[in-house]
Amino acid sequence: MEMFKVETFEMNQLIDIKKVIELTALSRSTIYAMMDEYSPYYDPTFPKKVKVTQSRIAWSAYEIHQWIESKLAERE
Incomplete structure (x- = not known):
């Protein structure tokens, strides 16, 4: 049986794309497609990125x- 590591986050913690990929189980290209309003995969509910530096x-x-x-809550 596979065990999952439980992680906690501080309210203002910023994470990079690698961590987003790990947490969501989505690919990098899917994440960027979900943020692109012209993409068929666009998801307006997906969190917006934060520009940390240039x-x-x-x-x-x-x-x-x-x-x-929210995705877990949508399950039937």
């Missing part, structure tokens, strides 16, 4: 967690 972006760990929770 060449670095991140996401709010709390918002990613909330998005995952």
Whole structure:
């Protein structure tokens, strides 16, 4: 049986794309497609990126967690 590691996040913690991929089980290209309003995969509920520096972006760990929770709540 596979064990899952439970992680907690601080309200204002920023995470990089690698962590978003790990938490959501989505590919990098799917994540970017979900953020692109012209993509058929666009999801307006997916958390917006945060520009940390001119060449670095991140996401709010709390918002990613909330998005995952909303997807779990949509299950039938």
